[in-house]
Amino acid sequence: MDQAVAFFVENGSYGLMIAALVAAGLGLPLPEDIVMISGAILAQRGITNLGLTVLALAVGVFLGDTALYWIARRIGPAIYRWRWLAKVLPESRRAWIEQRIARHGSLVVFFARHVAGFRGPTFAIAAIHGISYPRFIFWDMVALAVSLPVWMGLGWVFADSWDQLLAYTHSAERAITIGVVALVLLLIAGHRVASIVMRRIEARTAAGLPEADAGHGDGTGPSTTDGAGEGGPGGPGVTR
Numbered sequence: 001m002d003q004a005v006a007f008f009v010e011n012g013s014y015g016l017m018i019a020a021l022v023a024a025g026l027g028l029p030l031p032e033d034i035v036m037i038s039g040a041i042l043a044q045r046g047i048t049n050l051g052l053t054v055l056a057l058a059v060g061v062f063l064g065d066t067a068l069y070w071i072a073r074r075i076g077p078a079i080y081r082w083r084w085l086a087k088v089l090p091e092s093r094r095a096w097i098e099q100r101i102a103r104h105g106s107l108v109v110f111f112a113r114h115v116a117g118f119r120g121p122t123f124a125i126a127a128i129h130g131i132s133y134p135r136f137i138f139w140d141m142v143a144l145a146v147s148l149p150v151w152m153g154l155g156w157v158f159a160d161s162w163d164q165l166l167a168y169t170h171s172a173e174r175a176i177t178i179g180v181v182a183l184v185l186l187l188i189a190g191h192r193v194a195s196i197v198m199r200r201i202e203a204r205t206a207a208g209l210p211e212a213d214a215g216h217g218d219g220t221g222p223s224t225t226d227g228a229g230e231g232g233p234g235g236p237g238v239t240r
Contacts (some may be wrong), residue, residue: 008038009045014052018060025064026071027084031116033151034060040155057148058141065140069133072124077125089121089161097125106131106139113143 008016017039026032039057043050072079079085080094090096100108103124109131110123126136 005034005038005041008035009041012038012042012047014048014056017056018063020059021057022064024068025061025068025120027068027120033116033147035060036148036151037155040152041159043152044156044159050229054148054152057152058144061144061148062137062141066133068120068123069136072127073133076128079128083123087122089119089124094125095122097122098129101126101129101131105169106135109136109139110143113148114142123150 008020017035020028020030020035021032022037024032031191039053041148042048043053097108106126108122109126112119123136123140180206
């Protein structure tokens with residue numbers, strides 16, 4: 001990792017960052033967080049512009065994940081026979097991911113973006129199993145909006161001692177993963193609570209409608225229009 005960061009810092013450019021992230025998205029064993037940390041170091045040292053660096057990193061991730069999605073969608077289950085994918089995606093793990101996608105859908109894409117070694121296989125399975133591209137790329141970019149600032153922030157702060165940062169990269173990745181899992185669980189719980197509340201409100205509303213109709217539509221409710229004419233003094237319905 002030290003050599004990779006040193007290479008990007010010495011030779012860094014927007015084009016190199018984009019190319020590296022596209023290659024990483026397609027399966028090259030290059031951690032995306034290393035590219036993001038390197039981009040932050042370049043920006044902190046004034047070698048690149050911060051805004052353009054963020055844009056280049058986002059474009060690289062977008063292009064790499066988009067390419068993987070459409071390749072997997074085009075090839076279909078035959079992609080599981082690819083050597084690099086077969087190594088990281090044995091049948092048991094594939095079945096587990098497929099079950100998660102069937103149960104939670106696009107949220108799995110959001111979670112997978114933050115787990116190295118899990119991201120590419122999950123994206124390929126999501127494409128093959130029918131998650132639409134708009135949903136896929138939406139949740140992918142939402143996840144990137146969480147992880148990119150974290151990695152760039154770390155790279156910016158530790159720009160002058162990035163070797164120390166790399167020693168804790170795995171711990172940082174683990175912490176991000178735990179935080180994302182907690183966020184996903186919170187979103188799921190919130191969605192379920194909101195669904196339960198809405199169902200109860202709808203049930204109460206539906207239960208109240210027949211009572212209102214019965215009170216005014218069956219002739220037994222109080223009359224407000226013709227009571228004075230029939231029962232009032234001097235009305236035509238009075239007998240002596």
